[in-house]
Amino acid sequence: MTDGVQILVAVCxxxxxxxxxxxxxxxxxxxxxxQRFVRRxxxxxxxxxxxxLSGAESIDSTFAGILVALATKKRHPETPDxxxxxxxxxxxxxxTTMHVLPLFxxxxxxxxxxxxxxxxxxxxxxxxQVPDLVIDAHQALIDADERNExxxxxxxxxxxxxxxxxxxxxxxx
Numbered sequence: 001m002t003d004g005v006q007i008l009v010a011v012c013x014x015x016x017x018x019x020x021x022x023x024x025x026x027x028x029x030x031x032x033x034x035q036r037f038v039r040r041x042x043x044x045x046x047x048x049x050x051x052x053l054s055g056a057e058s059i060d061s062t063f064a065g066i067l068v069a070l071a072t073k074k075r076h077p078e079t080p081d082x083x084x085x086x087x088x089x090x091x092x093x094x095x096t097t098m099h100v101l102p103l104f105x106x107x108x109x110x111x112x113x114x115x116x117x118x119x120x121x122x123x124x125x126x127x128x129q130v131p132d133l134v135i136d137a138h139q140a141l142i143d144a145d146e147r148n149e150x151x152x153x154x155x156x157x158x159x160x161x162x163x164x165x166x167x168x169x170x171x172x173x
Contacts, residue, residue, distance in 0.1 A: 007034050007122065010114030011041075017048045018080070019114050023055040028062040031133055033122040035066055042078040049080050050110045053087035059094050061152065065137025068100050068144050083107050099145035128166075131159045 005024035012019065018041050020034055038049055051067065053059075059067075068074075071082040083105045087095070095101040125133070138152040138159075 005030050007120040008117040009037055009120055010117050012112055012114055016046045018046055019050045021052040025057045026059040026063040029125060030122045031062055031066045033120045037120055041080060043080045046080045048083060050083045050085050052085040053091045056088050056091050058090045062134055062137040064094060064098055065140045069140035071103050074140050085110055098141055099147050103144060131163045134159045
C-alpha cells in the first residue's frame with residue numbers, strides 16, 4: 001500500500017520546526033505514519049510544520065484531506081502552523097481541483113533546510129484503520145469547501161456504512 005513512497009522527516013531546533021518530505025506517490029498507505037509523527041509536536045513548543053512536496057509525484061484524496069485537516073487544525077487545534085514547500089505541479093493541480101490550495105501557505109523553500117533526514121517506516125494499514133482515516137480525510141475536504149461534497153460525500157457515506165455494519169457484527173447479541 002505504500003507504493004514505494006518514502007517519507008523523510010527532520011526536526012530543526014531554531015526555531016523549533018518539523019520538516020516532512022514525501023517522495024513518490026503519496027497515498028492512503030503512508031497517511032497514518034506521517035500523521036502519527038506530526039502529532040508528536042504541539043504549538044507553542046513547535047512553531048511550524050513544513051511539508052516539502054517537491055518530490056511528491058502525486059497525492060490521493062486521503063493524503064490531501066489529512067494535509068487539510070492539519071492545516072485547518074480540524075482534529076488537533078494545537079497543531080503547529082502548516083506550510084507546503086514547493087509542491088510539484090501534480091500536487092498543486094490536485095489541491096486546486098479539490099478547491100483547497102488557498103488554505104495553505106505555499107513557500108518556495110524552507111527557512112532553514114535540514115541537513116539530516118530520517119526515513120519513517122510505514123507499516124501496512126490494518127483493515128480496521130482504513131475507515132476512520134478515509135472518513136476523517138474526506139470529511140476535512142468537504143468541510144474545507146462545499147463543492148467537494150458531490151465527489152467525497154459518497155466516499156464518507158460508504159465508509160460510515162461499513163463502520164456501522166462492522167459495529168453491528170461485533171455487538172453482543
